[in-house]
Amino acid sequence: MGPPDPSETAGSSHPSDEEMLQAVELHLGGSGEASRLIAPGTAELSARPLLDFRIDRRYEKRREGIQRSAPGKKLKHVSKQPSYIHLATHHVPVPSGFAPTQPVVLVLQGSVAEVVCAECKGGRQSCGVCGGSGTQTCPENVKCKACGGGSDACWSCAGTGKRGSRRPSGNAQGKSRTDWCRRCGAHDVACPKCVGNGTVACTVCKGKGHRACDACKGSKRFRHEACNGTGFVTTWTAAEISHPVGADHERDRAPAHLWWPTYRTDGWRKVLLKDVTDELPVDLPEPHRERIAPHLPRKEVEVRRLAVLRYLPVARVTVAADPDWVYFAFPDGPGADGGIKVVRRPARPRMVRLGGIAVAAILIAVLVMVLALQMLD
Template sequence: MPSDTEILEAVEVYARRRGVSARLADPGAAALTWQFLLDFRIVRSVEERGERPMREPGSRREELAGRPTYTSIESYRVAPPDDPERHDAWRLVRRGSLGEERCEKCKGGTNSCGACGGRGVRDCPRFVDCPVCQGGPDACWECEGTGRRRAGRPAHPYAAAPSAHRVLCTRCRTSQVACPKCGGRRQLDCTTCKKTGSVQCGTCEGTKRVIHQECEGTGRFTVWTEGYINQSPRREKERRLGRLDLRRTTGNAGRWHETVLRGAADELPDDLDEADRTLIDPLLAPRKDEVARRATLRRLPLAHVRVHADPHRDYYAFPSHTGIEVTSRPTKERVRNVAAIAAASLVLVALFAALGMAVLR
C-alpha cells in the first residue's frame, strides 16, 4: 500500500497535466481519505443425502451389483470435492435390499390381446354393398336383386330403355338390366377377408397376446433401496466497489490484494477493518451439510483526494501493477449543477418556442 506522500506526488503530476499546478504537500493544498474497495465471494460445496425405494422393469441385478453398497446412508463416506464448484453425485444400493419380484399384472411379460379378445382374429363382413348401385333396388331393373321377376308388378322406371351399360342379371337371368359391377347381386365379395368372415388382429398380429408395457415384457421387476449423495455449489457474495463510473478503471488497473480461505477455521486478514469484518463474518459461518468451501477476499485501497486549487473535481489514486494509477471525475455537486443548468436551458428553449408561437399569431 502506497504512503500518503506517494499518493499526493502522483496526483500532483496528474493534476499538472490537466493544467492545475499546486504543491499538494503544502498544508491545506489537498485533503486525502482512504477507503478499501471490497469484493468478497464464497462458494460452498453442499451435500444432500437420502434414500428412496426403487422398482424398475426387468432383471437389473447384474448392473446394480456394480454399484457401491451402504448400511447407513448418513455415515457413508465420500471425499469432499477438491474444487467446491464441482457437481458430483453418487448412487448407491442399500446392502441386502436388492431383489426381484414377478410382475403380477401379466403372465411372463404378456397379456391376452384386448382388441380381439385373445382370438388373434377379428370379425369382418363377408360381403360389402356394391359401390355402383349402392346395394339397392337399382341392382337389377327386373328383379331389384331379389331374383323374382316383376310379373304383375309395375315396371321399373328405367326398364323401358334397356342400356348398353347394363348386363345379364345373375339372379333373374334377364339380359341388359343388371348393374355392371355386381350383376344384380347388390353385394360384392369382401376383398379384405376374401369372404372368410375374419381377418388377423392388427394389435397382436395374430399372436393373441400383447406385451405388458409396465414390465416392458420381462414379467419381472428389480427392487432395491437407493441411497443418493449429491454435492453441488452454492455461491454468495458481498461487494463494495465504490462509485459506479470508477469500477472499470479500478477493476482492470488495480493491484487487488487477494486472500483465499479454504477451511472453516481459516481467519480473515488482521488488517481488515471492523466494519468489513462485520459484513463478511456472517457469510463465513459454517452451513449445515457444507463439505468444502473457497472464500476469496479481494481488496483495493483507494485514495480520494480533494485538491483545493481544483474544487470541482475528485481525484482518485490506487496501487496498480505499474505503480500508482490516478484518475479524476467531476464532483457529484458539479455533476448535479451541470444537470440543473441543462434542465434550465431546456425550460428556456421551451419558453422561447412558446413566445415565438405567440408572436407569429
C-alpha cells in the same frame, strides 16, 4: 468480468489518506507533499472502495429407500455395484473443487432379489386390444365402391327390388350392364360388382364377420418389454449421496469511467477463506465487512467451502484549485510498496458545460443552414 487474480496478500494494509493525497499532489506536478492538499478548503477526499466477494459451498445430501428394478435376471450385475449397510455412517470422499459432479449410487446389502414378473406369463403378455383372442369383429358386408351403394346399384329398381321404379340417368343411357339384378330380376341394369345389392362381402374378413387383430396380427400375445421377455424382474433398494454446489456473491463494481484502470491494476487485495475460523482482514472497510459477515457461518450439510475476497481501496479527491477535474487514487501493485495510481476524470460541471457547448454548436450549425437555404430561395 471480475478483477485480475493477484497473488494472496492477506497481510497488506490500505494506503492512508495522506498517502493518497500525496499521490494526487505528485500527479498535479507538485512536490509530493500531502500537506499542501490537507490544508482546510484545499481538497476533499472520500473513500470509494471496490469489492468482489464469492463464496462457493459444497453440500452433502443423502437419500435412501429408493426402490429400483431392472428387467431380467441381473442379480450378479446389480450385486457388483457399491453397497452400504447404514447410509448415515457410510463414508464417501467429498469431490475436490466446485464443479458439478454425479451422485454416488449405492445398493443396500441383502436387498437384491430376482422375482417372477407379475404382469406377464413367461415373458409374454396377452394383447390388450383383442383380449388375447387374436381376432376382432369385422362387418360381413361393406358398401360397394363401384356404385357407391346408392341408386346406381340398379338402373331399374335403385336397389329397392321394385322394377321400373327408377329411370336411368342421362349419362347412363346407352350404356350396357350385363348383370341380372338379384332384387328385381331386370336384365342388363345391375351394377356388375354388387349385382343390385349395393353391398359386397368385406374383402378383409371375406364375409366372415371377424378378422385378425390389428395389434397382435392374430398372435394373441406380445413380448413383455417390462421384463425384456424373460419373465423375471430384478429388484433392489438403492440410495444416493450427492454433493451439489452453491455460490453467493457480494460486489461493488467500479463505475464505467473507472472500470478499465481498476480492472488492470495489480493493487487488488486478495484473501482466501477456507474455513469458518478464517477471519476477515482487519483493514477491510466496515460496510464491506457488514455485507460479507452474514455469508460466513457454516450452513446445514455444508462439507466444503472456498471464499475469495478481493477488494480495492479507492479514494475520490477533488481539488479546490482545479474544480473541472476529479482524481481517483488506488493501489497499483501488491503490498504496501506497490505504489499508487491516479487517474483524472472530468467533473460534472465541466461535463455540463461541454454538453452545453456541443448543443449550442449544433444549433448554430442548423441556424446557418436554414439562413443559407433562405438566401438561395
